[in-house]
Amino acid sequence: xxxxxxxxxxxxxxxxxxxxxxxxxxxxxxxxxxxxxxxxxxxxxxxxxxxxxxxxxxxxxxxxxxxxxxxxxxxxxxxxxxxxxxxxxxxxxxxxxxxxxxxxxxxxxxxxxxxxxxxxxxxxxxxxxxxxxxxxxxxxxxxxxxxxxxxxxxxxxxxxxxxxxxxxxxxxxxxxxxxxxxxxxxxxxxxxxxxxxxxxxxxxxxxxxxxxxxxxxxxxxxxxxxxxxxxxxxxxxxxxxxxxxxxxxxxxxxxxxxxxxxxxxxxxxxxxxxxxxxxxxxxxxxxxxxxxxxxxxxxxxxxxxxxxxxx
Amino acid sequence: xxxxxxxxxxxxxxxxxxxxxxxxxxxxxxxxxxxxxxxxxxxxxxxxxxxxxxxxxxxxxxxxxxxxxxxxxxxxxxxxxxxxxxxxxxxxxxxxxxxxxxxxxxxxxxxxxxxxxxxxxxxxxxxxxxxxxxxxxxxxxxxxxxxxxxxxxxxxxxxxxxxxxxxxxxxxxxxxxxxxxxxxxxxxxxxxxxxxxxxxxxxxxxxxxxxxxxxxxxxxxxxxxxxxxxxxxxxxxxxxxxxxxxxxxxxxxxxxxxxxxxxxxxxxxxxxxxxxxxxxxxxxxxxxxxxx
Numbered sequence: 287x288x289x290x291x292x293x294x295x296x297x298x299x300x301x302x303x304x305x306x307x308x309x310x311x312x313x314x315x316x317x318x319x320x321x322x323x324x325x326x327x328x329x330x331x332x333x334x335x336x337x338x339x340x341x342x343x344x345x346x347x348x349x350x351x352x353x354x355x356x357x358x359x360x361x362x363x364x365x366x367x368x369x370x371x372x373x374x375x376x377x378x379x380x381x382x383x384x385x386x387x388x389x390x391x392x393x394x395x396x397x398x399x400x401x402x403x404x405x406x407x408x409x410x411x412x413x414x415x416x417x418x419x420x421x422x423x424x425x426x427x428x429x430x431x432x433x434x435x436x437x438x439x440x441x442x443x444x445x446x447x448x449x450x451x452x453x454x455x456x457x458x459x460x461x462x463x464x465x466x467x468x469x470x471x472x473x474x475x476x477x478x479x480x481x482x483x484x485x486x487x488x489x490x491x492x493x494x495x496x497x498x499x500x501x502x503x504x505x506x507x508x509x510x511x512x513x514x515x516x517x518x519x520x521x522x523x524x525x526x527x528x529x530x531x532x533x534x535x536x537x538x539x540x541x542x543x544x545x546x547x548x549x550x551x552x553x554x555x556x557x558x559x560x561x562x563x564x565x566x567x568x569x570x571x572x573x574x575x576x577x578x579x580x581x582x583x584x585x586x587x588x589x590x591x592x593x594x595x596x597x
Numbered sequence: 598x599x600x601x602x603x604x605x606x607x608x609x610x611x612x613x614x615x616x617x618x619x620x621x622x623x624x625x626x627x628x629x630x631x632x633x634x635x636x637x638x639x640x641x642x643x644x645x646x647x648x649x650x651x652x653x654x655x656x657x658x659x660x661x662x663x664x665x666x667x668x669x670x671x672x673x674x675x676x677x678x679x680x681x682x683x684x685x686x687x688x689x690x691x692x693x694x695x696x697x698x699x700x701x702x703x704x705x706x707x708x709x710x711x712x713x714x715x716x717x718x719x720x721x722x723x724x725x726x727x728x729x730x731x732x733x734x735x736x737x738x739x740x741x742x743x744x745x746x747x748x749x750x751x752x753x754x755x756x757x758x759x760x761x762x763x764x765x766x767x768x769x770x771x772x773x774x775x776x777x778x779x780x781x782x783x784x785x786x787x788x789x790x791x792x793x794x795x796x797x798x799x800x801x802x803x804x805x806x807x808x809x810x811x812x813x814x815x816x817x818x819x820x821x822x823x824x825x826x827x828x829x830x831x832x833x834x835x836x837x838x839x840x841x842x843x844x845x846x847x848x849x850x851x852x853x854x855x856x857x858x859x860x861x862x863x864x865x866x867x868x869x870x871x872x873x874x875x876x877x878x879x880x881x882x883x884x885x886x887x888x889x
Contacts, residue, residue, distance in 0.1 A: 307713075313791040314712025321703035321722070321766065324759025328737060329725050335736035346739070393628065396621050403622075409875055410629045416871055416878070417636070420820040421838040422860035425845060426639045429853060436638055439655045468632065472882050479883035528729055531822045535842065554731060559827060564735050571731040578729060 340569035345562045357569035368570075370545040371553040374459060378549065379526040382466035387518055390470040394477035395507070408475065415471035423465070424535030428452060431461045452536055455546035462532050462547060473518040480514030481507070512593040520585050524578055530555070550574060636864075643667065643858035667862070670855035673844055676832055678859055681840040686866075688753050688836060689818040695757030696765050696814040697807055703760050704769035705795050709781060725763045738827065752828045753821075757814075765810045771884070772806035773799065809881040812874050816867055837863045 315322070340357055342350035361368045393411060397404055417423050430436045433450035441448040451457045484507065492502050533541065533549040541548030541556070554574070558567035637657045643666050645659040671678045706712070707719055741752045760766055780802075781794045789797075800807065822838045829839060841863060844856055871878065 311712040314706050314710035314715065317702045317706035317710060317791065317795070318712075318718065320699040320758060321706075321760040322718075324699070324756065324761045325721065325725070327740075328756050328759055328761050329728070329733055330721075332733035332736035332740070333728065335739075336732050336734070339735060346742070393625070396625060399618070399621060401618055401621055401625070407625050407629060408879065409871075410632060412875075412879065413868075413871060414632055414636075416816065417864055417867055419817075419822075420863060420867070421822055421841040422639075422863045425841060425856060425860050426635055428845075429639075429642075429857075430635055436635070436655060443655065468635075475879055475882045524727075524729075528731075534822070534826075535845070538845070551731065555823075555826075558735055558738075564739070568732075568735050571729070571734065574729055575732055578727070582727065 336568040336571055339565050340572050342565040344564040346564060347562075350565065353565070357566045358573075360566070361569065361573065367545065367548065367553060371541075371548045371550045374541075374546065374548050375527060375550040378459060378463060378466075378529065379523055381460075382463045383519065383522045383526050385463065386467045386470045386522060387473055387515065389467055390474035390518070391477050391511075391515070393470065394474045394481055397474075397478060398481040408478070411474055412471035415469045418465065418469040419531060421531065421535055424532045427461060427465050427532065428536050431457075453543055455542075455544040458536070458543060458546045462529075462536065465532050466526065466529070473522060476518055477511070477514060480511050484510050509594040513595060516585065516589060516593045520582060523581060523585075527551075527574065527578055527581075639857050640861055642854050643861045645854055647852070647854055666854040666858040669852065670844070670859040670862075673852070673855055673859070674832065674840060674847065676835075678837070678840060678862070680833065681835050681837045682862075684750075684834060685819055685836040685838070688750055689815050691750075691754045692757045692818040693811050693814040695754065696760070696762060697811050699758050699760035700762070700765035700769055700810060701800065701803070701807065702795070703766045704773050705791075705799055707766070707770050708773040709778075709794070709799070710791060722763050722766055726767060734827075741828070747828055748830050748834065750829075750834065753818075753824050762814075765814065768810055768881070769803070769806055772803055776802050805877065805880075808874070809877045812870055812877060813881065816870060819866060 339350060341352060341354060343353050343356075344350035397407055401407075414423075431451035432438075433453070435451075437451065438448035449457065451461050488506050488510075489502055492506060497505065528551055529549055530551040533547045533552050534555075537543075537547045537552075539552075539556075541552050550570070551574075554567050554570045557563045557570060634657070638655075641657045641659050642654075644662050644664070645654070646661055646663050646665060647669075703722070707715065707722070737752070737756075738747070741747055744751075746752055746755075776799065781789075781798050784794050784798060820838065821836075822842070825836045825839045826842075829835060832840075832843070835843070837859075841856070841859060844859060
């Protein structure tokens with residue numbers, strides 16, 4: 287009787303284990319299934335697909351032709367537009383991100399003094415961040431900096447005759463930098479949240495010890511804010527590398543004049559959907575990933591030299 | 598909050614709290630004015646008569662108010678802008694529903710259910726946060742081309758129902774973790790199914806984060822230019838952003854105030870959301886560090 291029962295139980299165990307495992311895991315996988323499908327079919331599958339395509343020549347009409355690293359070699363050696371796009375994009379990132387963050391921090395510190403009307407100011411400064419990505423604002427920018435635009439009209443009242451900012455390759459990129467700085471509101475909100483975390487008695491103790499405001503800023507505010515600065519820096523830089531709409535609208539899709547607003551993503555768009563060089567555009571996409579990954583990794587490695595963590 | 602200037606030490610310049618806050622207000626008001634000036638100028642421009650827009654017109658008050666530009670703009674392309682607004686509204690609404698639904702399902706699985714491989718999936722999900730969409734762009738386009746979905750709205754809507762924007766999952770995971778587990782553990786004891794716990798406990802308790810996700814999702818879809826630019830070529834299917842772009846090309850530099858009028862209209866939905874949900878937007882950014 288006893289042996290029979292154990293035999294029977296042993297015979298049943300694999301099946302019961304299976305149904306037990308199913309019972310435990312099924313709900314989780316059911317809830318996760320939309321994301322899983324998206325992950326495989328729309329994210330990781332396509333990402334691997336574009337990695338493969340980056341080693342091919344593909345125009346959508348004939349099937350992809352394997353060309354090895356030719357696309358990457360062409361980028362590095364034989365494509366002046368790639369060089370132009372890199373230069374424009376790095377200049378844009380290097381100018382717009384620090385300026386935007388400096389502005390955001392300066393205004394956040396002013397707002398953090400306990401002024402009346404904080405919610406109103408915060409709302410006003412945040413509004414451009416929310417609207418800034420739309421075509422309407424790019425249209426507006428195009429007209430602000432046109433030959434007969436608002437900026438030149440204002441300059442004219444001071445007797446200065448301004449150039450046509452957007453159609454002059456020496457200035458066009460800077461109009462886009464200004465557009466980016468104009469949207470300082472969202473990093474400002476993050477800075478404000480960070481400033482609120484700094485205990486007020488630190489400043490009281492410091493001023494008891496006779497530390498000047500300047501010293502307090504460099505010895506208390508700035509070090510304690512470094513994690514927030516780091517966060518904003520990474521997010522804003524990645525975002526700046528991916529900027530597209532303003533350059534597209536302001537330049538009418540060309541990246542001109544003379545490639546002066548040829549943002550990397552705009553160049554990628556032209557190669558992919560203007561010339562249907564899908565292989566080359568895929569290689570461009572993977573170089574962008576490499577740039578962003580390298581930047582992020584370097585940022586994280588650099589944190590031990592300048593980012594101050596409490597613990 | 599006490600003003601730090603109240604505690605100045607001897608030797609420093611005497612503090613004038615009133616003066617200092619006065620200066621701060623003056624600076625902040627000046628910055629506010631400069632920030633808002635372009636938007637107000639666009640609004641003023643859209644209300645001016647066509648021959649009054651440029652040539653020294655820097656003021657924010659039109660000499661004469663007319664809605665002529667709005668009429669011109671509304672019928673400026675072969676199809677009226679009403680159609681483009683409707684298109685954008687449909688796409689943004691459907692995309693928003695998809696994002697909220699799919700992201701909340703995944704976030705519920707990640708925070709409340711036990712299953713094998715959860716940690717790995719979670720790490721992969723976080724990994725996709727950093728992945729620029731450019732690497733998936735071309736194969737996705739080829740996929741949708743093969744499916745015959747190019748020049749339809751499906752590529753703009755359907756991916757959201759598969760939670761491709763991991764950001765919203767991350768946002769909801771952060772919120773769900775703050776909801777006490779005792780609630781659903783008790784419900785589980787009473788024999789509630791995960792589905793019932795999700796619909797009856799988690800969703801009702803997560804309205805703030807669902808609203809935040811919905812608002813951002815709506816705004817981002819409304820403002821999206823790249824997606825429609827790639828996938829939509831029929832004018833009848835255009836979104837507002839695409840219509841604005843083709844309006845620039847068709848009107849050139851001749852009809853700027855009609856273009857301004859349509860630009861102003863395209864910003865109104867975002868502006869209204871901003872007016873009514875400002876607190877949710879700002880809290881959303883402050884707690885998660887959203888990019889916009």
